[in-house]
Every structure is written in structure tokens, then in C-alpha cells.
Amino acid sequence: xxxxxxxxxxxxxxxxxxxxxxxxxxxxxxxxxxxxxxxxxxxxxxxxxxxxxxxxxxxxxxxxxxxxxxxxxxxxxxxxxxxxxxxxxxxxxxxxxxxxxxxxxxxxxxxxxxxxxxxxxxxxxxxxxxxxxxxxxxxxxxxxxxxxxxxxxxxxxxxxxxxxxxxxxxxxxxxxxxxxxxxxxxxxxxxxxxxxxxxxxxxxxxxxxxxxxxxxxxxxxxxxxxxxxxxxxxxxxxxxxxxxxxxxxxxxxxxxxxxxxxxxxxxxxxxxxxxxxxxxxxxxxxxxxxxxxxxxxxxxxxxxxxxxxxxxxxxxxxxxxxxxxxxxxxxxxxxxxxxxxxxxxxxxxxxxxxxxxxxxxxxxxxxxxxxxxxxxxxxxxxxxxxxxxxxxxxxxxxxxxxxxxx
Amino acid sequence: xxxxxxxxxxxxxxxxxxxxxxxxxxxxxxxxxxxxxxxxxxxxxxxxxxxxxxxxxxxxxxxxxxxxxxxxxxxxxxxxxxxxxxxxxxxxxxxxxxxxxxxxxxxxxxxxxxxxxxxxxxxxxxxxxxxxxxxxxxxxx
Numbered sequence: 068x069x070x071x072x073x074x075x076x077x078x079x080x081x082x083x084x085x086x087x088x089x090x091x092x093x094x095x096x097x098x099x100x101x102x103x104x105x106x107x108x109x110x111x112x113x114x115x116x117x118x119x120x121x122x123x124x125x126x127x128x129x130x131x132x133x134x135x136x137x138x139x140x141x142x143x144x145x146x147x148x149x150x151x152x153x154x155x156x157x158x159x160x161x162x163x164x165x166x167x168x169x170x171x172x173x174x175x176x177x178x179x180x181x182x183x184x185x186x187x188x189x190x191x192x193x194x195x196x197x198x199x200x201x202x203x204x205x206x207x208x209x210x211x212x213x214x215x216x217x218x219x220x221x222x223x224x225x226x227x228x229x230x231x232x233x234x235x236x237x238x239x240x241x242x243x244x245x246x247x248x249x250x251x252x253x254x255x256x257x258x259x260x261x262x263x264x265x266x267x268x269x270x271x272x273x274x275x276x277x278x279x280x281x282x283x284x285x286x287x288x289x290x291x292x293x294x295x296x297x298x299x300x301x302x303x304x305x306x307x308x309x310x311x312x313x314x315x316x317x318x319x320x321x322x323x324x325x326x327x328x329x330x331x332x333x334x335x336x337x338x339x340x341x342x343x344x345x346x347x348x349x350x351x352x353x354x355x356x357x358x359x360x361x362x363x364x365x366x367x368x369x370x371x372x373x374x375x376x377x378x379x380x381x382x383x384x385x386x387x388x389x390x391x392x393x394x395x396x397x398x399x400x401x402x403x404x405x406x407x408x409x410x411x412x413x414x415x416x417x418x419x420x421x422x423x424x425x426x427x428x429x430x431x432x433x434x435x436x437x438x439x440x441x442x443x444x445x446x447x448x449x450x451x452x453x454x455x456x457x458x459x460x461x462x463x464x465x466x467x468x469x470x471x472x473x
Numbered sequence: 474x475x476x477x478x479x480x481x482x483x484x485x486x487x488x489x490x491x492x493x494x495x496x497x498x499x500x501x502x503x504x505x506x507x508x509x510x511x512x513x514x515x516x517x518x519x520x521x522x523x524x525x526x527x528x529x530x531x532x533x534x535x536x537x538x539x540x541x542x543x544x545x546x547x548x549x550x551x552x553x554x555x556x557x558x559x560x561x562x563x564x565x566x567x568x569x570x571x572x573x574x575x576x577x578x579x580x581x582x583x584x585x586x587x588x589x590x591x592x593x594x595x596x597x598x599x600x601x602x603x604x605x606x607x608x609x610x611x612x613x614x
Contacts, residue, residue, distance in 0.1 A: 376535060377535070378511055378512065378535050378536050378537055378540075379511075380511075380537035380538065381537050381540075384476070384481075384484055384537070384538040385484075404511065414508075414509070415508065415509030415510075415511075416509055419511040451490065452487060452490050452533055452534060452541065453533060453534070454504065454513055454514070454515035454533040454534065454535055455508060455513055455535045457492065470506070470507030470508065470513070
């Protein structure tokens with residue numbers, strides 16, 4: 068069977084909406100268009116009912132109570148609300164936040180913003196495998212620490228942090244724990260009570276739901292977490308997030324979460340198989356390729372590989388019928404490669420040579436084989452053209468060479 | 474981002490990929506850029522010592538499509554030029570020919586640097602060879 072081009076293999080960036088999700092959403096644009104906050108007529112009641120159902124479906128995915136779900140416009144807003152909301156609310160208790168260097172920009176830049184307002188932030192480093200050190204986390208906690216924010220799975224390398232262990236430490240020290248679970252929720256088992264997390268950011272469009280809707284889980288007991296609202300208005304979402312609810316979006320988010328929960332086991336098994344097939348094929352066809360981040364603690368549908376001696380952007384140009392992402396940022400004025408890969412200590416040259424593969428619900432074996440074969444041929448061609456490959460084959464140690472940095 | 478057709482053509486059909494013998498006194502080699510910056514170019518010229526004209530030029534590049542195209546184009550332009558004419562090639566000529574966007578101008582700068590480095594290497598070798606030839610003549614006399 069011939070594969071349909073272009074191939075989408077960038078499911079960490081976004082996912083297509085599942086047709087079953089679209090079906091669930093459609094009536095809420097036209098027939099049931101009511102405002103969920105309209106309490107005195109059936110149009111409002113229908114909308115409220117639909118929102119309640121969506122809330123329950125999202126809560127069930129992460130083992131939460133429906134009352135603990137606050138709907139937002141997406142995970143960037145959820146991360147902002149969680150971090151700024153806690154920082155403001157608990158200012159009297161302390162001003163110290165702990166996060167990690169490989170977090171998403173929505174967390175890092177939110178923390179940087181707070182630093183300007185007088186908060187102190189510790190950015191924990193990661194080890195070579197992309198995981199934080201629990202000892203370093205423990206050592207970073209002071210009596211001024213109010214929040215730990217560590218993502219569940221990384222969006223570039225798919226590495227899954229030891230969330231349950233971090234949750235236990237946070238609980239022991241009486242510090243709130245927020246996790247950005249955008250890449251992990253719906254893909255791997257995630258339960259807020261098993262993991263002892265207090266705040267969780269979620270996004271619908273990463274789990275086959277629509278864009279423009281997300282959620283923040285806010286724990287209601289043991290402890291009851293309080294947040295300062297970041298958007299003021301009609302007092303929706305228990306006062307934590309004002310704004311008319313996106314009813315069709317929430318319906319879609321709910322249905323998407325339900326499908327992920329029900330189909331997780333089979334999806335995971337299938338995607339892990341495809342991912343391993345891609346990895347095996349690439350390793351058989353090419354030498355000097357390196358996996359970035361732990362293979363053991365990793366999302367089943369993620370692969371991030373550096374193809375030594377080949378620059379990422381030129382590699383993408385050679386596989387222009389395949390949608391993937393590169394850790395190289397030659398297009399930006401700074402020429403800075405991925406900060407996540409740099410944090411692993413891989414070396415800038417390998418960071419420039421990396422490709423992120425994200426598999427998903429509609430990825431097929433034929434697509435994996437096509438992508439692997441194409442990459443092997445393009446990498447081989449570019450290496451023939453690479454002065455670094457030539458030098459390495461001559462036995463020159465590239466790390467000891469004097470380069471003219473420009 | 475979109476590449477110009479000329480960049481795509483050079484990327485897909487690079488001209489003059491390869492290496493010339495580094496030790497040859499008539500070959501000048503330039504190696505510029507750095508792996509951590511995401512681009513490294515090796516450019517070589519082979520000069521006819523009688524005429525001072527570049528007979529052959531080869532390149533190898535680690536870098537984005539625009540970097541590959543800039544060096545590929547440079548080798549095309551170098552062939553048939555004298556050493557002095559080669560030194561007159563400016564990065565802006567490459568930018569114009571390939572329609573490089575502002576974020577890719579550094580690729581053309583690197584190509585110009587590579588040309589200069591290769592010619593400097595050639596001249597250095599010639600200088601050294603000239604000296605040793607002179608020494609030999611003295612010895613013979």
C-alpha cells in the first residue's frame with residue numbers, strides 16, 4: 068500500500084480532532100448554543116449540563132473530582148494560572164518556587180515574570196537522561212518554598228519525570244506541587260491521588276480534542292488549594308477563571324478525554340510498537356545516531372534522535388514530505404539550538420542534529436517504514452557532504468578542534 | 474520557512490561536492506564556522522600555478538539548506554576565476570543570487586569567509602614553496 072503524503076509525525080505539537088469528538092461537539096454550535104451561565108432558561112441548562120458532563124469526563128481521566136476541574140483556554144493559561152495564582156495567594160507564606168530548566172516556556176517565562184516581581188526561582192538542572200535529581204530537589208526546598216512545578220512528560224524528548232516521588236517530597240515538606248501534564252495525560256496512566264499532585268495543567272488539542280480549550284486541576288482537599296484569579300469578571304469556575312465557558316470546546320475536550328481513557332491501553336501498546344520499529348530501523352540503517360533522553364522513562368509515542376554530523380534543518384529539508392520537528396534553530400537570529408537538548412549536556416552540535424518524532428492515533432506501520440527509509444537515505448547523502456563526517460572518519464576528534472565561532 | 478528555487482536546486486543537486494588533496498601545494502583549503510553554531514564549511518580551490526586561475530573547486534558543508542547552497546554556488550563561481558577575482562566575491566552577491574532572507578545572511582558571510590580562508594591558505598603555501606625553491610636555487614649555485 069502506498070503511503071499518503073505528507074506524513075504527519077509531529078503529534079507533540081498538536082493532534083487532529085478525532086471525528087467522534089467532532090460529532091459530539093457539533094450540536095453545541097447550533098442547536099444547543101446556550102450560555103452555561105444562563106440559569107433561568109432551558110438553553111442555559113442544556114449548556115450547563117453539557118459542561119458538567121465534560122467536566123466529569125476530564126476529571127475521570129486523571130482520577131479527580133469534577134469540582135476540581137477549572138476550564139481555561141489552554142495549557143499556557145493553565146500554567147500561568149497555577150503558578151501566578153499560587154504565588155500571589157501564598158505570598159505571605161513564602162516567595163520561593165522550584166522548577167526545572169527543561170520545562171515548557173509557558174512555565175519558565177511565567178517564573179521569569181515572577182522573578183521580576185520579587186519572587187525567587189530555582190531552576191533545577193537535569194541529568195544526562197533528562198530526569199531531575201530528587202536529592203537536588205530536596206536540597207532546594209527552603210521554608211520559603213511555596214510551589215514546585217515540574218512537568219510530567221517533556222514535549223521534546225518525551226522523558227517522564229518521577230512525579231509520584233516528587234509528589235511525596237512535596238507533601239512531606241508541605242509545599243504545593245504543580246505539574247504540566249499536557250504531553251502525558253491521556254497517553255499514559257495519570258492519577259492525581261496516586262501521584263500526590265495539587266495542580267495539573269491539561270490541553271485538549273494534544274489528546275485529539277479541539278484547540279482553544281484546556282483545564283487546570285485544582286485540589287480541593289488535603290490540602291485545599293487556593294488561587295488568585297488572573298482573569299477577573301463574572302466569577303465563573305468558582306471564581307478562579309472568569310469568562311463565558313467554551314461549551315462546544317468543553318464537550319469536545321470531555322469526549323476526547325473519555326476516548327483516551329478507554330483506548331489508552333491499546334493505543335499505548337500499538338504506538339510503542341511503532342516507535343520501537345522506527346528506532347530499530349534507524350539504528351540498523353545508520354551509525355552514530357543518538358537517542359536524546361531516557362528510553363526507559365519516556366512516552367511510548369516519542370522518539371528524539373540526534374543524527375551526528377548532519378544539521379537538523381537541512382535534514383528536514385530532505386524529508387519535506389514528513390512533518391517532524393528539529394531541535395536546530397538556525398532560522399532564529401540567535402542560532403541557539405533547543406534549550407532542552409542543551410540542558411542534557413549533549414553538546415550543541417548534537418542538539419543541532421536532532422529530530423523529534425511524535426507518533427499518534429493515525430500513525431501506521433507503512434508511514435514508519437517510509438520515514439525510516441527516507442531518513443536513512445537523506446542522512447547518508449548529507450553525511451557525504453559533511454566536512455564533520457569526513458574529519459571524524461579521518462580520526463579527528465572534533466571536540467578538540469579549534470573552531471572559529473562566528 | 475520557504476526556500477527559493479535556487480536554494481532548493483543547490484540543495485538537491487549540489488555542485489562540486491568533495492575534497493581535493495590537502496597536501497597539494499596548489500590546493501588551498503578553508504574550514505570555517507563551528508559545529509555549535511550549526512554550520513561548518515570546507516571549501517577548497519586548486520590553482521594553476523602558471524596562470525593563477527582556479528581550475529577546480531570543491532566543498533563540503535554541515536549546515537542548513539542555505540549554507541549548502543551558498544557554498545555550492547561559491548564553488549561554481551570560483552572555477553575559471555583568478556585568485557584576485559575570487560577575493561572580490563562578496564557575500565551580498567550570494568544573497569542576491571540565492572534570494573536569501575535576512576535570517577540566512579550569515580550563510581553567505583560564511584561562504585565569503587570560506588573563499589578568503591581557502592585563498593589565504595593557498596597563498597601561504599605558495600609563499601612557503603617559493604621560499605624553499607629559492608633556498609634550493611641558492612644551494613645549487
